[in-house]
Amino acid sequence: MPKESDNAKGSDNAKGAIMPKGATMPANENPFIIENIQPCVDGGRFPVKREVGDVLTVTAAVFRDGHDAVNVLLKYKEKHDGGKWHETDMHCINPGLDVWSGGFRIEKNTRYLYTIAACTDIYRSWLNDATKKAQAGQNIKSELREGLILLENTIARVADEEDAAYLANVAAMLKKEMESSGKKKNPAGIKPSGRKSQDEILKIFSDSLLGDFMVRCAAREDLTEFAPALEVVADRVRARYAAWYELFPRSQGRAPGKSGTFKDCIARLPEIKEMGFDVVYLTPIHPIGITKRKGPNNCLTAGPGDPGSPYAIGNAAGGHKAVEPGLGAIEDFREFERACRAVGMEIAMDFAINCSPDHPYVSKHPDWFFKRPDGTIKYAENPPKKYEDIYPLNFYAPGGAWESLWVEMRDVILFWVNQGVKIFRVDNPHTKPVPFWRWLIEDIQREHPDVIFLAEAFTRPPMMRALAKAGFTQSYTYFTWRNFKGELTEYFTELTQSPAAEYMRGNLFTNTPDILPKMLQEDGRAAFKMRLVLAATLSSVYGIYSGFELCENSAVDGKEEYLNSEKYEFTVWDWDRPGNIKDFIASINKIRRENPALHLYKNLRFYQADDENILFYGKSTEDGKNIVLVAVNLDPFGTHDSLLHIPIDEFGIKPDENYELHNLITGQRSLMTGNQFHVSLNPDIESSFLFRLERWGEKEEKFDYFGM
């Protein structure tokens, strides 16, 4: 039912006059309900995440009172470009539940805003009703006059002269027909000599070109828009798909008791590249504190040659913007960064907000630290434990000091961004304010949307999710502590299928300098290979900490910690030592590269394997062209057999259709019909079965000449 556009609403005073008390009168321009928008995090309080090249598909329930035809639009714009909104039509995909769907392709690494708007399609509503009446043989003279008024009102609104002329022509012609038809008082539907019947006139109104035009030029007076708009962080693809290799730069040398250098790191790049990694993640490279420096195996006193933990940052040589002289100069770092980039890898840097007592901040910004009543600065504690080699920064520092501290932290990141670093692994972000991260990450990404932040928080689930919502691109996970079928299935279903998957990407590390999982301590190569396959295929982004490829598993007795950890000493490795699994890692990373299904995060699905020790899952691309299935024997100590139930239904394969299973590790191929496949997984040979499901060629009837 059309509303007139040029009629002013009663003024607020007038409203007051009729409504002696009570609620403010709502506007009546917004009759639409737009609800349950997906994706949407916490009612729009936080952005969702996607990657460049994705189509952001948005659905919502959209409806209004009555049964008018409606137009529903998906609107989107870049958040920071100050530009205008784009619009794309949404389509009703479930009329019974009023569900509409639409999407747009994410072309750029930036943040977008998106929302949904709806308005009544006045022209189509009128046309639908008029058509139904005409079809029932009713006289629609009055309806046709309404249609003409709609046309005439539209002409007044059209800016383009040619368009206006086209519409004016149509309107004039229709008017002439209708007037003459009126004069002759002919009964409905009966055609007077030389004049158009009401059905013929309606046919002109029903022209689809005219209809589209009327929609495009509609006044949209009751346009209802969901507000505030929702946000999507469009990261680059590496935010979702990458293999990380973590190393201590100082352990890349050859001389015992002496620091490796960035030059040594450069020498190692071909080997890391050959294993198929994309990201070389460096533990902190800054000058290390001297006061209360930790010795080997975290002992309280360091010997004269002990390098200390790189996490106790800062000494007279500088702090977070400086490089530990033992590694080289900043120019050496730059050279290393360029060398990485030259072979198609990139650096991830450790952002550990820990200051040693010797950090320049201590003397220059004592107000950034916690103080005792006597004015001395507090070291870190987790009472009764003391960490005297670390002075924690106070992110709530009084007197406005927190502001300059926050800005300095942002500037540390910017400094390294300017050295070419675009990935930061953030140490213990959960001990700093969440609003700090939200501000810092958006502030950096406004100018540098390609910067990736990985949150190293192994804390309770709500805080881990809160950091991801606040902006962290990726998150560490509990992967190292998930080893059995039930817990793996549950945890990875949650990580990839729950609402959290809209904003949190789990980066699975098999091990870290702080975590040598029990599973890897217990058994050798079989466990390492099994956990690698899990990490590399359960998530599209994963990492290993160097030594993993050597199956290094010397632990501190009874703990999940490395013995003689690189954290406290110079280590020299034999990177080719016997028993290493470098070739296996290279083959798995190659399989990842060659199979686009493994580049995706949210496409993980678990399938049925009858044996409790065998985990069976798969990933496929949306077009169904790449399907990878994985069966892993989770028990590194024994062989297990199982029937795998291949979800052929899901892949659109009929029970009697042939297909092929291509074992991507061995190269072996099996021809298949039906959904049952038997595996026997002997960890001494291979714990995992990683295969690509390939459709068999076309049948004869698909070809043209079959019917000839």
Add this chain to the structure above:
Amino acid sequence: MPKESDNAKGSDNAKGAIMPKGATMPANENPFIIENIQPCVDGGRFPVKREVGDVLTVTAAVFRDGHDAVNVLLKYKEKHDGGKWHETDMHCINPGLDVWSGGFRIEKNTRYLYTIAACTDIYRSWLNDATKKAQAGQNIKSELREGLILLENTIARVADEEDAAYLANVAAMLKKEMESSGKKKNPAGIKPSGRKSQDEILKIFSDSLLGDFMVRCAAREDLTEFAPALEVVADRVRARYAAWYELFPRSQGRAPGKSGTFKDCIARLPEIKEMGFDVVYLTPIHPIGITKRKGPNNCLTAGPGDPGSPYAIGNAAGGHKAVEPGLGAIEDFREFERACRAVGMEIAMDFAINCSPDHPYVSKHPDWFFKRPDGTIKYAENPPKKYEDIYPLNFYAPGGAWESLWVEMRDVILFWVNQGVKIFRVDNPHTKPVPFWRWLIEDIQREHPDVIFLAEAFTRPPMMRALAKAGFTQSYTYFTWRNFKGELTEYFTELTQSPAAEYMRGNLFTNTPDILPKMLQEDGRAAFKMRLVLAATLSSVYGIYSGFELCENSAVDGKEEYLNSEKYEFTVWDWDRPGNIKDFIASINKIRRENPALHLYKNLRFYQADDENILFYGKSTEDGKNIVLVAVNLDPFGTHDSLLHIPIDEFGIKPDENYELHNLITGQRSLMTGNQFHVSLNPDIESSFLFRLERWGEKEEKFDYFGM
């Protein structure tokens, strides 16, 4: 870590100076994350509903960075009283997921706002750390000085002189002890002669009275409050628990072809009361249009004596604020209303926004209607169907006319509220703007919070939910079209257990003037009794349309409509005609009254019955003192037997414990052990088994004298 309260933040200019570009710096006072608040509708966009006497239990995940002790508060206030916030402590019920819970009793029929606030418990954080250090034998001299500073800072904030004096005393005493302890340089924990050790001083700090005091007087500088606050509509209990009886006032007379009157209605009250109903719902009582009046069985032409449909409202005698003269005068209506109230029942009125062509609005407010190009007013249509006896109102009427229309509609409600009507059944609300209802209902309830609105919308689920979110107290449901075990289980699980149950209460009607369900047409008494039990026990609020008690089931052939419907004629009923189920209805309503579990809406749970025709479910009060179980044979044509699996676990009954099943319809009692109970339900005798589970008396060992 305490922040100093008297230090001003850097000004905005200062911020600008350090941050040449980028995001606005967030405030650092709000480090807490408060998320996943339950209950909460659409992220707080709409209120939840509760009833007076309920405890509103609120849970949320609340946390911040670090490991400080925190205080979490549930805050609430009346929305319209302009008064102050109340606070109650929340408690951590799941530390691993940071879930906190708290609640407040709803004392008043009004709207409340509620939210959650959290702040760091600086004193307890300090005390926890100091205690751990002291327990580990560390010197805590500096920590004790910090504690003293906390005390001294608090004194400065305490308004009450006595409190301040108490605190000053404690502080002075502690200071003296600590200074002297300092002078003597005694080693930690060793008590110098006559002076307190650090442990003894800490014990004073640890006094729980002092602790509570410090919490109460805390500066709460980092208080983080969830905003905007959420809302709860606290209705009166009748919004949740009532039995409705719908009637046509004009059919309550005795003389054929003549209108019954309000006096006739008064005469029927004792009978309705005896059946156990709480609400007498009247179809429209206003003057009925004459133009295009409908005749019997909805025929297009009415005879001279035909009364017309009461839903075509308005003639020269008046409109929505007038009474049809055939029923009596407004004074008669008032008398009827008083008579209802006198026997503990109340009236529900039909609010049908339909105008006949003769409604006074047509001449007084032609701008409220839809017009044709020639200026005439449009009748209602659903093309190609025409409803020429109705002129629909245009809730979007241009030129500001909609505003005066909305206000008039509000005033119609107010008019009847002033006549004592506090319940309105709203006809077809889904054809009017949702924002209109949101405004109208809150506007009425601000002054009259006891007014109840029932939405008669049998439309798609999203609109039904939208109307409930917008403020409707109750909603009609699809109950009449849910007849089988699977669909009943699914639908009522959704209605009572899904998020929608927070704001939508289904009022189950067994039948309406427009709906004579197939199930009732097919079979006689058995089906009527079976559907009554379902309606009366699946929901706490239900209704029948009169005639149901007589098992009236004459239908228009092939339709779910009544033959010779009261909607179009004067009907005279024999209210005692043979085959009626008035006694049965009375007994079911009595069972409802006597069992508080049946007064609740969200406590419905389905249990296992092995037979596909037998639906088994139950309701219990939160304290477990009243447990009602219902088994219904859904097949009115045949006897079915089933094992019922009684959920004794849920009720805390051990497998070897005795209990009693008390058949509330027959009075029969069965002693039980274990969870298996066999029923045979013969519809010719009784389709339903409605029993109360009663715990057996105490065992001998519970009594004092057992041990004597």
